[in-house]
Amino acid sequence: MTLAFDIDSAAKIDVTPEGSDYDIVRQVIEMLSLDYREQPSLDSIAARLNQSPTQVQKVFTRWAGLSPKAFLQAVTLDHAKRLLGDEGLPLLETALEVGLSGPGRLHDLFVTHEAMSPGEWKAKGEGLTLRYGFHTSPFGVALVMVTERGLAGLGFCDPGEESVCYADMAGRWPHARFIEDRTATEPMLTRIFDPARWQGSEPLRVVLIGTDFQIRVWQSLLTIPMGRAVTYSDIAKDIGQPTASRAVGAAVGRNPISFVVPCHRALGKSGALTGYHWGLTRKRAMLGWEAGKVG
């Protein structure tokens, strides 16, 4: 794996298998979605990126499992509604019975989660040691944070923004100790982004650090399967507070373990993507990437 800071100088290097793809992919997604009205052609996009159309097509498809055109379709309102809508099956509801600290097959990663006690939360990380590291990932630079009990934080940024990203994550537990330790975080990362290794024998351990309300919301998110989505009000209903959809939005936005706790699968009732803490483009990218893995 290449360190994030090395990448920018080396857009042409094709030695790094997946991480650098995202640089191109991100820009393609941005263009496609920014002026999607005009449906810009592959040629014009490639031209703006100083790449050949076939190169762009190839990189994009390798990354997403979907051609740029199919990708665009996968993130339209239409498709989003399909992710939300059909069959009105329970989707949520089931897994909350598992309760705290219960192991279960949640999400598509095999995840066990436990929550910090309210006391531990009030301490704002006092006495807690977090090891962290920056890595390349399919969605840009990833900041991983772990405790002895499991994965505690996962954030994203573009190359060059590492310090902002770190401040964002570290600020959530002001009294915790932070130690840079890439060897501790790396195995976690490779496992998370390799769907082939999901559902393995060893569950991925995850530690939810937040208020009671937030943890209920995050648990609810964990039960959304890949390739499906729910609305903020669905979640509100699921946790027994049907009028709290807005509060749910706020809690979803504070999710410290993005992607693993699939907050990108929460959409507005209309199917609009509404927002994403690490940038809407990344939310689109995750949704489209998953569409490629599931289809």
Added chain:
DNA sequence: GGAATCATGTGAT
């Protein structure tokens, strides 16, 4: 239809 407006729960200050 689309803009403006309200009711709303939570968490930070």
Added chain:
DNA sequence: ATCACATGATTCC
């Protein structure tokens, strides 16, 4: 107390 929200429904043009 007050305020900002990754919402959603209603009410006006």
